[in-house]
Amino acid sequence: MLSPLREHLRDTFWFAPIVSMVAIFALWTGATSLDEAIIGWLRDDEAYEEIADLIGIADDAKTIVTTISAAMMTFIGVVFSISLVAVQMASGQFSPRIVRIFIRSRITKATFSVFLSTFLLSLLVLTSYESETDPRYVTVVPLVQALLTLVMVALSLLLFVAYVSTTLQLMRVGHVVERITTEALSVLAKQPLYGDEVGELGAPTAFLVHRGRAGVLRDVNVAWLVGGAQRHGVVLRLLPRIGDFVVPGTRILAVHGGQVPRRLASAVSLGVERTFHQDLGFGLRQLADIALRALSPAVNDPTTAVQCLDRIVQILAVLANRPLGSVRHRDRAGTVRLVQDGPEWTDLVDLGFTEVRGCAAASPQVSRRMLAGLDDLLSLVPEERRAPLTRHRALLTQLVEGAVPEAADRAFALESDRQGIG
Template identity: 45%
Template sequence: MAAKTTPARLGRSPLPRLRKRLRNSFLFAPTLGLVCGWLLATGALAADTAIFELDERLADVELSQIWFLRAAEDLGASVKTAAGTMAAGMLTFIGVVFSITLVALQMAGQFSPRVLRLYVQSRVTKATFALFLATFLFTLRVQKEYAGGTGGGPAIVPYVGGMLSMGLVVASLLVFVLYVNATIRLMRVTCVIDHVSRESRQVIADRAGLRTDAASEARTRDTVTAVRTIGYQGKPGVLQEVHAARLAELARGHDCVLRLLPRIGDFLAPGTPLAEVRGGVVPSPRQVLRCLDFGADRTMKQDVAFGLRQLADIAARALSPAVNDPSTAVQALDHIHVLLADTARRPSGDLLHTDRNGTIRLIEPVPAWTELVDLALTEIRLYGAGSPQLTRRLAAVLDDLARNAPAEHLPCLHRHQRLLEETVRGTLLLPGDQDFALIPNRQGIG
């Protein structure tokens, strides 16, 4: 089989890492909202001051003078009152949004702690907080700055400030409606399962063209060179992302081939073997670490197994005696079925990455399909053996996979079919219940 490799690419900039940090942070967007609110209020004040000065220069025209004074008295007072009301109302709205967010986080924790990231990364939630804070600060400054003229003179007429205040309030109300709708969706376990499934399918699609059987092309030169190991020397953490193009170019510069030892999602402690080096010069650990991202928890950037882990966790929670919700477990199993069927059709094996010249420089390990099946189905089978709804759906999943999967995957599926039967017969007491629980059904019981 011809090896499928990554196309030659130049090194990555630090911008992707910055975007990832901003996406996982709940500090940047609200802070940006405060800054924008302050700057917008400053610009509105400058614009209204310019209008005020222009109108003063036209004060010798009697009609203009009468219009200006009347506007200063009526519009200035009304906008100041309205701005105070808006500021108080926006502060109340901010408290409501914060309370809803806390409730949503508590609800999400009941599905699985791994899905809390969906709420932290929600653009709608961040945009809502940012807009509300900007509106609150803007209206607060409008109320303060347009208090009246100096020395008993006429007040500045808040034309721009008044219009922008009303516009920001209207925009905040619209965004609040979108926020409530998005939060309600994320509080529904069906939407959470679907979101995780879509993320996982995207990861599979992004990495599908890189799969290979790690054929002998990558080992031709390695058989005559010694293998040297690079140890991990960073802080303890999870391997979240591999910047393959940068690692391949690093290996090209040292005329060697790198084989990563941990997989995406592995937790590394200091001293853990990080990579094997064949041929050429050994890169320094610091150079290798610059091409890898580590963090406190797993992410969906390149981790297909993490998607299955989340779905399996949701199903396990639903099957616990404290919850006893097999229908939710069946819904999670529906999407697990889709992911396993998708990965079953992909070529298996490690990923090969090339440098800009097309030479294989990096070998990245990935989970085998049998490991993904074990991850997705083992705990669900053990926890749901007493629920015919779950076992019937699981039997249908295994039957469908066995019908469409390549021959190399059949032993794994037959093993799980056998384990399912043994587990059910060891859990349910009555033979009739045992036979009923093993009948494949895509709806479980219905």
């Protein structure tokens, strides 16, 4: 039940800062109570000289806390303004869809959260200072709070260094395609078993339609649907695939063997863009987008396209012997309760190679790398999966032969090379 919610919160940028500020308020409350307890204990022992010393130390620390309060918000604005410009440049160079890497970055959220928490803490600490200077009447000396603020400043500096390093990596194509590949393979690792037979479901007895706003099908709450289907003794089939655009009134769930309440349709989550959570093809989509942009006349960067092809081949190699297609979700008794259609092997091969192949004729580096990748995959896949790979190899050969007039250039462009040209 928590998995879709966790993924949706990871795609937001507001949740972590709010939680951190609530936590820092609670921490400040505890530090205030500790400061009050220290003063109360010293007053009980009539240690007024020690209280006076603490007041002097706290007054010295007040200057530092005031400086932190004044500088932190400006620092936050400058740092993140520059970072957003860098992310915008990276999205223009690679693909707009890589912005979500920045949004989902844990170090980015941690840095922003700690910066805001430090600013909030400095303001709260300043409210704890009293105008009273007589040790006999002082109720709190914010010494612990000031020390806590200095600790938060030190943590902010450390996170700032890590944040700058992460942001600079985000502008490097190798790091970006590696992140995309890692997330794509993590989706595969979380998928349930494919390929087992469900049996004939029969004609649907009911349909659930989408009644909300239009959007891209991001994911479904599998636990909720499986539990609802088990309670009503039915089997559900998800009609659109993850990543499809759904409009109001579209049938989204077919019910086999009975009826279910209409509220089960709310287990299907729609958004403005695709996410990695349950979308097996989204990683290949992003890699193909980056390669296409790199091969455009405005960019003309075939080496980036080759790096994307490296990762496309890697993902397809992992999928080479994995059963694909419809996913069967079972209840605890082992009965299939939800059938979810997924991409077939041919769909994924076409997604990874079709558009890039159309731009490969003008770059021998890309055609040579694609041929090498197709040859490697042909050596890995079983016989029944070779057809789409053979088709793409033949189409690439025809494309290069028709676009390159010189025989020597054609022979060079059609030579298999894992580094493209090198």
